Amino acid sequence: MVLAAIAKAIFGSANDRQVKKYLPRVAAINALEPEFEKLTDEQLKAKTQEFRDQLAAGKSLDDILEPAFATVREASKRVLGMRHFDVQLIGGMVLNNRSIAEMKTGEGKTLVATLAVYLNALPGKGVHLVTVNDYLVRRDLNWMGQIYRFLGMTTGIIVHGLDDAERKANYAADITYGTNNEFGFDYLRDNMKYSRDQMVQRGHEYAIVDEVDSILIDEARTPLIISGPSADRSSLYEMADTLIPLLGEGDFEIDEKQRSATFTDQGIEKLEAALVENGQLKGENLYDIENVALVHHLNSALRAHKMFAREKDYIVRNDEVVIIDEFTGRMMPGRRYSEGLHQALEAKEHVKIQAENQTLASITFQNYFRLYKKLAGMTGTAATEAEEFGDIYGLTVTSIPTNVAVKRKDEDDAIFRTAAEKFDEIANLIVDARGRGQPILVGTTSIEKSEMLAEILRGKGIKDIAVLNARHHEQEAQIVADAGVSGAVTIATNMAGRGTDIQLGGNLEMRIEKEAHELEGAERDAKIADIKRTIAEDKAKVLAAGGLYIIGTERHESRRIDNQLRGRAGRQGDPGHSKFFLSLQDDLMRIFPVESMDSMLSKLGLEQGESITHPWVTKAIERAQARVEARNFDIRKNILKYDDVMNDQRKAIFTERLELMDSEDVAETVSEMRHQVVDDIISKAIPERSYPEQWQVEQLVAAGKTYLNVDLPVETWTHEEGIDVEAVRERVTKIADEFAASKVARYSPDIMRQVEKSILLQSIDGLWREHLVTLDHLSKVVGWRGLAQRDPLNEYKREAFELFEQLLASLRELVTTQLSHVEIQMRQPAPLLADLEGLDEIHIDPTTGENDADDDITGTMPRALGPAPSLAAFAAAGAAAGAGVIEADPALRPIDPKLLVGVSRNAPCPCGSGKKFKHCHGAF
Incomplete structure (x- = not known):
């Protein structure tokens, strides 16, 4: 400790040494000032194109930093009457260096950002300046945007209330200011779109996060979520509700402090016995992966019965469960408990069980901001969280000296x-x-x-x-x-x-x-x-x-x-x-x-x-705070470890969606899926090295009808001498391929390519949403594996991987089944977006517990998600119903399908009806 103090006194702290490295460049920028002051406004504005030409010729941003910063400083003097201090120039270099600039209140962070923003906007790939609320976004852009526009840069703004066209135009600007919530929700919505031209963001090149500690640490504790009504699970809640009264003392444990309730081993055995008796237990025990959703409902039912009392925590009024605020004693109509608890209370009180919202897309701020190729931040307070910024985001923290001593x-x-x-x-x-x-x-x-x-x-x-x-x-x-x-x-x-x-x-x-x-x-x-x-x-x-x-x-x-x-x-x-x-x-x-x-x-x-x-008291308090900070960091880090598992899968799904949207022809992908399904159904029905008399003939025939919509003469094949599994695989594959080819010939390749692409995207979306629900349930119950001396995180990773493999298998089966059964008929299409109503944007403010996103975006969903392909009939029909149907207006004029390819949805229909394409042949 003594040696460290002596070294610091002689050589300065690591932060001091870092700041000193920037001083020669500050001197170089200052040396350019007299020259730039002599330039006319037009000559100064021309610097932007000059810098862009230099970048195109092979120079790097670092090569042109000094003249670019000098340009911004001179423009600021002329437009705003504000001259960047030397310490502000250092702050700009820190921001350009993928770091966090810690600057005291009043040191002009808003002005500092203009230096790095302008420099990084020169390549034309877009720079995002992120801050915490709409007011600051508007204020800062109106204020600092004068500099950018003077220098020939385009500016955009992302706040609540913009439609997709406005958002896309604002993201296309050189520099875009917006809130963290809006950037995150736009990313999620983009990955729910059905074509590339409906997406509003154009990439994640460089971002500066203002109030970086608030956004990347405080608000990062809760994810951004887009949710909507899920399938009716009322029967599952009712079933779980009937099992809880069977439990007695010793079957569960209550922790009132944590507001949690858990089953004991004795209670689990009772539940398993009751479920086996009712034929509702899958697998060997309650905690097999097949029962994840069931365990979630049982946990909710236990909490509802043992921790929530009628007339104290809630009342029943007008056939509804209404929450009572524990602090004020007032009723809170319209508010509902999350994670299925409210539905469990409704089952307990035997009132109508309302639909449970389902997560359609979610992401944490940690994983959203790690999408950027280059990230920086600024705030007045970051040094105490330097370790977290380094571990999670790879950001270093540099404390910038004040312009005047404090x-x-x-x-x-x-x-x-x-x-x-x-x-x-x-x-x-x-x-x-x-x-x-x-x-x-x-x-x-x-x-x-x-x-x-x-x-x-x-x-x-x-x-x-x-x-x-x-x-x-x-x-x-x-x-x-x-x-x-x-x-x-x-x-x-x-x-x-x-x-x-x-x-x-x-x-x-x-x-x-x-x-x-x-x-x-x-x-x-x-x-x-x-x-x-x-x-x-x-x-x-x-x-x-x-x-x-x-x-x-x-x-x-x-x-x-x-x-x-x-x-x-x-x-x-x-x-x-x-x-x-x-x-x-x-x-x-x-x-x-x-x-x-x-x-x-x-x-x-x-x-x-x-x-x-006394100073000792102050130091003791700060030590206590440091312990709490360390504990909270560990909690956030652990949560992120779980979210990283989902994030890897999210990136894989989103990347696959983008590739599909960019592909004109997905026939090869569909064919590979069909062949994999053939392999799967054959491997299940025909064991390796088995004789024909050992084959599950009826199972294979039924699978051929279900998944491929073909009649397989397997019984005939079993009587052929020398027949083996490879020969069967070749024959089934050939029959399936010929049937698929006959559809292409019947409806034209162009129409089938569009159908294949639409079914692929919708199938991915539906299965991904179900997967999110399953992962959410799994994360809540996997902690119990620790009781069996198994690492919950490793268990979660293993089972999440298995579930993802199941998702991919289900995708192959769903796509193959729907394409084999789909028939294209002529009938008036159902209204667009009927299944997209009632979606919510949610980001819970950790400091207030309130949703600081917009509570309900039902009225704006056509803007949020854009027109989906009219294939709702598939989703509703499914394989069980035999066929999905894509239908159009019987009054449509006949037209060569080739003329429909590549027509804009808002263009006049090529058939000459006078209607827009999307309301005529484009409606499918």
């Missing part, structure tokens, strides 16, 4: 015995600071605590309090912008309002927008002058009072969240204070107690209402 005074934590004493002291401090004209920003860990503190302050005569909880972003930004006005008291939950600087005296741009946006000419100029004077006077008053005072009402589980709050003061060399107040009743202290803290306080003679403030 003058904020960070005081040691004050710790009290009780929360009541703590809040009383906080309120007194706020009253005192406000009396001096000092603005105060208070950070809390929950909305309830924010409201409680506000009530205490109102009781002390402070009425004008702003309470924020990060739900209304634009409104919130305005309030945060005013948090630096003298005497302002702002209470924020988990530091809402990130992305907006707190400027002492008030935010000039926000004030102008609010008070002068409707004024023009001399009247506007006079108003702006008045605003500037007011802000200057107020800033002088705030500076005299000591700057912004940051108060933390307790320590968060993560040091990073505390640093976010603390970092709001001391912007650009401003003075400021920060102090955290704790009590032994705080969640962090209660759940993760610091050793001997209470006894230590007793020995120090801490009296009622007193606090202790």
